[in-house]
Amino acid sequence: MKQLAEIHTAFIERADDVSLLNTPAVNALRQKAKAQFERHGLPGKKQEDWKYTSLWQLGQEQFVYQAVETTLDAETIDRLALVTGSYRLVIVDGVFQPELSRLADLPQGVKLQAMSQLDADIADQLNQQIDLEKPGFNALNTMLFSEGLYLHIANDIQLSQTIELVVVNSGKTANLAVHLRHLVRLENGAKATLIEHYVAVDDAATGLNDIVTEVALAQDAQLEHYKLQQESVTSYHVATMAAHQAEGSHWHNANISLGGKLARNDVHSRLEGEAAHLTMSGLYLVAGDQHVDNHTRIDHSVANTSSDEVYKGVMDEKSHAVFNGKVFVHKDAQKTDANQSNHNLLLSRGCEIDTKPEMEIYADDVKCGHGSTVGQIDMDQLFFLRARGLDEVSARSLLTFAFAVDVLERLPSDEIKQALSTVIEQRLPRGAKV
Amino acid sequence: MTDQTQQLETLTRKEYSAGFVTDIESDSLPPGLNEDVIREISRIKNEPEFLLEWRLKAYRHWLTMDTPIWAHVQYPEVDFQAISYYSAPKKKTDGPKSLDEVDPELLRTYEKLGVPLDERARLAGVAVDAVFDSVSVANTFQDKLAEQGIIFMPLSKAVQEYPELIKQYLGSVVPYQDNYYAALNSAVFSDGSFVYIPKGVRCPMELSTYFRINAANTGQFERTLIIADDDAYVSYLEGCTAPMRDENQLHAAVVELVAMNRAEIKYSTVQNWYPGDENGKGGIYNFVTKRAACRGESSKVSWTQVETGSAITWKYPSVVLQGDNSVGEFYSVAVTNNMQQADTGTKMIHLGKNTSSTIISKGISAGRSQNAYRGLVRMGPNAENARNYTECDSLLMGDRCAAHTFPYIEVKNPTAKVEHEASTSKISEDQLFYCKQRGLDTEDAVSMIVNGFCKQVIRELPMEFAVEAQNLLGLSLEGSVG
């Protein structure tokens, strides 16, 4: 049995080998992050944010950084990708794949590149949305990230085509650790749709994906931001999506978590301009001995901002899910309108859900509410369907599916809604009889 | 808008009406805490050896513990060596045998507080045990209750008369290791009430304790133990006040309830400890551990609390639902004004089958106060068909107060159902205007709307308490609305 400190040391030793974006400014950030990581390390269960998620198992792993050379063909990527006909940036086993990507013919004012292809120093855009002083993966990611997506859209450019980032674990290298940092910046009035898609070719692929996505939305910018996590159920996935929203901006974040032995998502937005609006949608479907943990935090920092959050989860077999949603209304953030809900469906004996919807409110003229439920398939509905001729297994699947796809109804893009709906149908827990 | 806020603020500025000091001689131990102090408390109370041993174990354990810091409250570190751990009104002999022997000055105190001692007590049908600083000073109706086999007496007396019951139940719901303040209480508790309702007995009257801290620099560490045997029923009321003093005073009580098969305990609290002045000077630190065990099948425990006082409130009256079909309820109103801080809520621990719990929490914050609901609903793996319903609403009055909600929900049984809803909003200007258009002044309008907001909780209180609670709500918010 190993202590967490051993894997800390392993990570720290790796730090000096990272060669991406080797400018003095970036290196300074990495050195600072290294010091912070040495100080805090990975979080333990005594940390309130990690109360229900243990990193003990992750600490037992020995991750590798040298991927076996792999080539995937275009058909495989087409099959794996969520949508067709989009701009595409493909990363396989941590390595950018220019020939599998579709980055040509971008409109004027749109910069979409792999981090490794950047010609400018972007140090001043790094670590703007994340906090490194908190125990967690932010310092680790800053210290070790070696690839990622860079998206910048200039004033008033509205990109109609979707961008899909496809991050593939080929399964060729066991226990491969990949650290990615994505930067997304939309200037005033810009508009885009981005899908972050994590997928494994091999159901038994192992490894760690450690992701940080930083989003900056300027005035009136609109970003539809989807994340679909379909890793193998034998790998680790830890991701942060953190946004800053200026006046009148709208971030529509949808977070679909299906795979992973251990998957942890931290989604955070700071609404710092009036009339900024945030939509958060989330869905987690887990089975077997999967563990998924979604932590969301919404900071209403100024007056007249609004947020609307719905997370739903289905737990089957011995799986364990955690939801923690915090709505923070700062002093003087009057007229905040914040709504949050989390609903959970338990399908079998042995599964577990721990949910904590929180509110901290320091302004008085607000409308804030949250609701949380834990339950099972409704027996009356089940009976109704069976009375109409469905067998019990189909009836259960149908009701489980209906519970889950309810979240997709909130998504603005029909094409993505459809594609996700198909994915979910395939991954549906079988819904054993309780 | 601003007018409104200003008026609201004037309205919530109130005078604490229970803030007088009673001029009475008292015997106190000098401030400080060590094993000798504990031995001395135990000696004064002539306790059996097992209790002294238990106190010492608790004390040694307490020394190894850290002050809890997770609650959403802030205060300077408490100097436990500056507190006197025992204070009693001076008495001639062993203690009052009847009301005639009680110091008339003390009786006047309770009269001012509206405690229905003696004749008034009988008329009101309330049996009262009054705890003044650390000791129980009067206990009415003991004889009448004894006829039915009900034991209702100061804990210190029960230790002498029923040592087996004490040995069996004391610390069985809240063990001394439970938390920092429970450990401290176990080491130094001075007195409190003991209630035992025998099998099949429905206690014919409300039992009641009034707690009052009078002496300066004293902590109050009372301990209440209530046991309802099979098919028994009891309704218990607890009221608290303290004089206005500039220093903070510590109140670290422990309440343990045990409900056996089909027994029911209803525990109601109106807590009006001195909250400190409008700048946060003085006031009681109310760090209390209250827990009930529904040990028997189909047993029921219901906590109802109206918390308007204390500088800081830190309490989570909880129910451990062990027996199948047992029921836990928590109805709470917590009002904070000026610089008050409250972190309060409940824990419902479902272990048995078909257990159910209901949580209704109403928080009202005014002034610059902080008001947090913290709750845990846990469905254990064997809690088949367990149910919980939680509703948690906060009302804000004024733009410098804060309201927080921290509900923990842990479910390990796939047949369990949990529903939690919470809302936070400002007192409605439309409602205020409507009431004012009907001729009510702001103060009455606010009091009416706030009482309406709290109705689900107030109606759970016994009648005589409900009236007191409603008045308190109005008083506590005086000067807060505009």
Add this chain to the structure above:
Amino acid sequence: MKMLEIKNLHATIDGKEILKGIDLTVNAGEVHAIMGPNGAGKSTLSNVLAGRDGYEITQGEILYKGENLIDLEPEERAQRGVFLAFQYPVEIPGVSNIYLLKAALNAVRKYQGLDELDAIDFLTLVRSKMELVKMDEQFLHRSVNEGFSGGEKKRNEILQMALLEPALAILDETDSGLDIDALRIVSEGVNALRDTDRSMIMITHYQRLLDYIVPDYVHVLSNGRIVKSGDKDLAKELERSGYSWIHDAPEGVGA
């Protein structure tokens, strides 16, 4: 006797001027109807008369029985006999109807220097008033307006008016949301309260209500001003021709 005198009343909300110089005199015992299209300023006028926050009076005065109303709090106006029947009566969860009625009546009586009514006298009084609007006694014990239908809410308003016996009643869109039966019941209640010492101002978009409660005077409010005044026939004329013509009317026409 002059019950109400409004002189050159200008009022703004969030800096936008809604009332742009209203002049209106209502004598004791008179019933006035104020009609006008949406956005004319009808609701602003009723809210300003009742003293709602959020409106700023930039010019003019409001005299009620010769006393300036503008500096009085809403409850002080109510205690002096100014009653507003709300267009959208608010729900107050947890506060029973009877409790509000009693508190309101006692607030008015206290101002008048009268003793509070005891429980029995109060109940007798309320019951007699409830007959007027054909309300069942169970409404007394429900929370104020909570779960009431549109018609029940409006009847509840008239019940409060009957109980408080105001000198000046302002009925804000009392007919909105009422079916024909409810409209009849409400109107009968209002008519029963007509009195030589009581004045009423009915604010309405539609002429329909005026078939049931016949006014002494009708005024047309448009763009923050009274653009035309007349007797009840003016309402009929409006019904025939709608409100569009008033936009063509020259400035300053009317009262």
